[in-house]
Amino acid sequence: MRYHIDTIPVWDAVKLDTECPLCALRRQIERGEVDRFLGGSVMEPDTRVQVNARGFCQRHHVLLYAQQNRLGHALMTHTHMKETRGKAEKILQAAADGAGQGGGGLFRRLGKSDADPLTAAADTLDSLTSTCILCDSIRDNMQRYAYTLLHLYTHDSAFKAAFETSRGVCLKDAALLLRMAAEVLKGKDRESFARLMQKQTADNLKRVEDDLEWFTLKFDYRNADKPWNNSRDALERAVTKLRSWCLGAEPDGKK
Numbered sequence: 001m002r003y004h005i006d007t008i009p010v011w012d013a014v015k016l017d018t019e020c021p022l023c024a025l026r027r028q029i030e031r032g033e034v035d036r037f038l039g040g041s042v043m044e045p046d047t048r049v050q051v052n053a054r055g056f057c058q059r060h061h062v063l064l065y066a067q068q069n070r071l072g073h074a075l076m077t078h079t080h081m082k083e084t085r086g087k088a089e090k091i092l093q094a095a096a097d098g099a100g101q102g103g104g105g106l107f108r109r110l111g112k113s114d115a116d117p118l119t120a121a122a123d124t125l126d127s128l129t130s131t132c133i134l135c136d137s138i139r140d141n142m143q144r145y146a147y148t149l150l151h152l153y154t155h156d157s158a159f160k161a162a163f164e165t166s167r168g169v170c171l172k173d174a175a176l177l178l179r180m181a182a183e184v185l186k187g188k189d190r191e192s193f194a195r196l197m198q199k200q201t202a203d204n205l206k207r208v209e210d211d212l213e214w215f216t217l218k219f220d221y222r223n224a225d226k227p228w229n230n231s232r233d234a235l236e237r238a239v240t241k242l243r244s245w246c247l248g249a250e251p252d253g254k255k
Ligand SMILES: [Zn+2]
Pocket: 020, 021, 022, 023, 024, 169, 170, 171, 172, 173, 244, 245
């Protein structure tokens, strides 16, 4: 697969010196996409069709809702609901028709004729309610950034030095980078990158774990007068390292 290279945002994110530059990039894309989707009147018909088909996950409904554009949010939800209602009716009809006989026509077409029609309906409803156009868009953009990061790592010695001395990435983005490295890196680059991930992740998880431990010890009255060191935001940073950014100050420093 070919990816577009986009070096400036990746360089900027590494210069931020955060717990994970990829989390900072993901959040930038997310904020931009939330704004873009709520600019409903300018939404291209193509995008509209995709919104109708896929809708938004819970996290992204919460973010859309927080923007206080109830009309834009309601218009997208309305057309998505219309489309989803049609699909849900077919699924539930097939479940009802198949309930007494062990197989419905829709599920046979879906290649699920062996499944209990009620379980098959449940599985199909689960997939119907697991799609998110915003998550998909973020995922596509993150592939491009992961590719760019590896491109810079192998082609730009200044970037390589900056990344090697950075605080590394979160575990989720270590997975993103390793998967991309498996696809695009060869020979020595592949090995050196895997070694960097191993050492950098081990060192930085331990650093944040120690900060978090000191954060908990600060709750002991005997430590009340001792300095916080780097521990004030250790809980937020630990969650970032473990699960990717979701708590605390914006990961790209935006107010
Ligand atoms: Zn991350």
